[in-house]
Amino acid sequence: MVTRDRLVNAAMELFASKGIANTTTADVAKSVRMSHGTVFLHFPTRDDLVIAVIDEFGRRLAAEFRQAFEQDLGLRAVLQAHLRVLAQIEPFYARLVTEAPLLPPKVRSTLMLLHAAVSYELFVALERERKAGRARKIERPLLFNTWIGLVHHYLVNRDVFATGNSVIAEQGDILVNHFMALVKS
Amino acid sequence: MAEKCPACGSCGMPLEKPEDYALGDATRPYCRYCTDARGELLSYEQVLETNARFYVESQGVTPAAASAMARAMLADMPAWRGRN
Numbered sequence: 001m002v003t004r005d006r007l008v009n010a011a012m013e014l015f016a017s018k019g020i021a022n023t024t025t026a027d028v029a030k031s032v033r034m035s036h037g038t039v040f041l042h043f044p045t046r047d048d049l050v051i052a053v054i055d056e057f058g059r060r061l062a063a064e065f066r067q068a069f070e071q072d073l074g075l076r077a078v079l080q081a082h083l084r085v086l087a088q089i090e091p092f093y094a095r096l097v098t099e100a101p102l103l104p105p106k107v108r109s110t111l112m113l114l115h116a117a118v119s120y121e122l123f124v125a126l127e128r129e130r131k132a133g134r135a136r137k138i139e140r141p142l143l144f145n146t147w148i149g150l151v152h153h154y155l156v157n158r159d160v161f162a163t164g165n166s167v168i169a170e171q172g173d174i175l176v177n178h179f180m181a182l183v184k185s
Numbered sequence: 186m187a188e189k190c191p192a193c194g195s196c197g198m199p200l201e202k203p204e205d206y207a208l209g210d211a212t213r214p215y216c217r218y219c220t221d222a223r224g225e226l227l228s229y230e231q232v233l234e235t236n237a238r239f240y241v242e243s244q245g246v247t248p249a250a251a252s253a254m255a256r257a258m259l260a261d262m263p264a265w266r267g268r269n
Contacts, residue, residue: 112254
């Protein structure tokens with residue numbers, strides 16, 4: 001694995017276990033036994049590392065969404081694709097959304113830009129369902145905010161909604177079914 | 186881990202397909218949204234407005250918050266770096 005990827009993976013794990021604001025680039029360097037200078041070369045600040053992890057999440061999401069879109073699999077498949085990628089990085093993502101309002105503007109803006117992309121995918125999928133008579137009309141911001149509000153609530157409080165390590169694995173299907181029932185025409 | 190694909194030097198949008206680029210020309214540094222009909226980069230204010238609108242339309246945030254977020258995103262972009 002190349003150095004950059006090792007650093008991104010190590011950062012994701014540390015952010016998840018210690019919290020984002022509590023992790024320094026020196027902590028990341030130590031965990032992969034590299035010099036602080038090497039980390040600085042790739043990621044001058046912690047924010048650069050957080051953004052790199054969010055970007056990696058974005059790339060995985062884009063790949064999943066492309067497949068759901070090209071095969072016209074419907075809104076349910078888009079919701080499932082979203083949860084599938086979230087499940088891969090669940091401990092990190094839960095920390096990210098918990099700390100988001102306190103994070104530097106650039107990090108928060110990057111996360112909300114990713115939300116914008118998810119919002120677009122949900123809306124396009126909903127409109128397709130609506131034209132097929134299977135869903136009702138919902139404005140784009142509220143469509144997205146209803147979904148993300150639901151998912152984030154379970155993620156932020158994952159310790160009380162799951163008995164094991166993944167709230168998405170345990171509750172994901174229930175959330176998807178509930179949301180599909182809400183948008184039904 | 187996926188390789189990072191080229192991104193627009195103005196807004197950071199991933200440039201995956203030729204049609205993502207200005208004039209559909211993959212040798213150009215900016216995306217089709219940040220450029221005019223001749224492929225020239227739009228003004229900072231125009232790019233800022235387009236990017237801010239993206240946040241408003243997708244999530245319903247206030248125009249002021251959207252503008253601040255777009256400003257934060259553009260601050261480190263090659264096209265706008267060093268701008269006050």
